[in-house]
Amino acid sequence: MDATHQLAAxxxxxxxxxxxxxxxxxxxxxxxxxxxxxxxxxxRNVPNGINRTIALSLAGLILFIVANVFPFLSFEIGSQFTQTTLFTGVREFYSQGIWLLALLVFITSILAPLLQLLLMLYIFIPLKFGRLARQTRPAFRLLQHIRDWNMIEVFMIGILVALVKLTKMAAIVPGIAMWSFVALIFLVTGAHSSIDGRVVWRRLERAQ
Ligand SMILES: [Zn+2]
Structure with missing residues (x-):
């Protein structure tokens, strides 16, 4: 078969x-x-993409819970010992009146990753069983837009820069939540790259 025939097929x-x-x-x-x-x-041509996306999203959800429940960072300045969680930063910024920054940190570090994981599970678990969630179309569009605007990596770099500066002033111990958060970034990225958009759009077209 020549190239033209192959393309037409x-x-x-x-x-x-x-x-x-x-x-x-x-x-x-x-x-x-x-x-x-x-x-x-x-x-994106991904063999076994639905199973991969579900597995990575479920693992991501567990890490998300760990990242939000357990200590993110511990500081020791002199005799003072302070423990923070991911949400502490949001609350601190808000209580200091820097609500725009509080909102930004909340969206990038908590809301965006959680929303992406939930959207992926909402779309792909029914697909795995040959069904379609009722709002698959808007959910999938939203998921693609969030991925394009994902700032979680930028947020992580911000934390690292702040940490390097703080180490001069205090002893810092990264908590289990921070390691979970780093792993979460990789899992969310991996789950996204396991998505083959054709699978979703074809099922939607067939359902019409
Ligand atoms: Zn186009």
Whole structure:
């Protein structure tokens, strides 16, 4: 079969951002395919993607709970010993009147990761059993937008910079929550990269 015939045999796929109809290129596993007009992500070829996304999201949810319940950092300045949790920062900023920063920290470190994990489970657990959650379409769109605006890594770099500066003033002990938080970042990223958008859009089209 020559290249033209091979291409014609590929199924058509519509871009969900700009509606351009195009032929799916034949790709190797773990390849990202983007729209030829607007560059939006069309799909990523992931074998066993649904199971991977569910497994990584569930593990992420457990780490999220650990990251929020257990001590994030412990400080020792002289005889004073202070323990903080992830939420302590939000509360401190808020009580000092820096509510915009409090909101930003809350969204990037708590709300965004939790929302992504819950959305992934909401979409992919029913898909695994051949069903569709009622709000799959808006949920999947929201998930893709949150991923594009994900600032969790930036937040982590901010924490590290602050830590390096603080080590001159106090003895700092990272808590179990901080390690969980770091692992959580990797799990959320891994769960995202296991998503093959075609699986979701095809099931939605079939259900129409
Ligand atoms: Zn497009």
């Amino acid at each position: 590929q199924p058509l796929i519509a871009c969900h951002e700009c509606d351009l109809l195009q032929r799916e290129p034949a790709t190797a596993d773990h390849c990202n395919v983007k729209c030829s007009r607007c560059g939006a992500a069309l799909f």
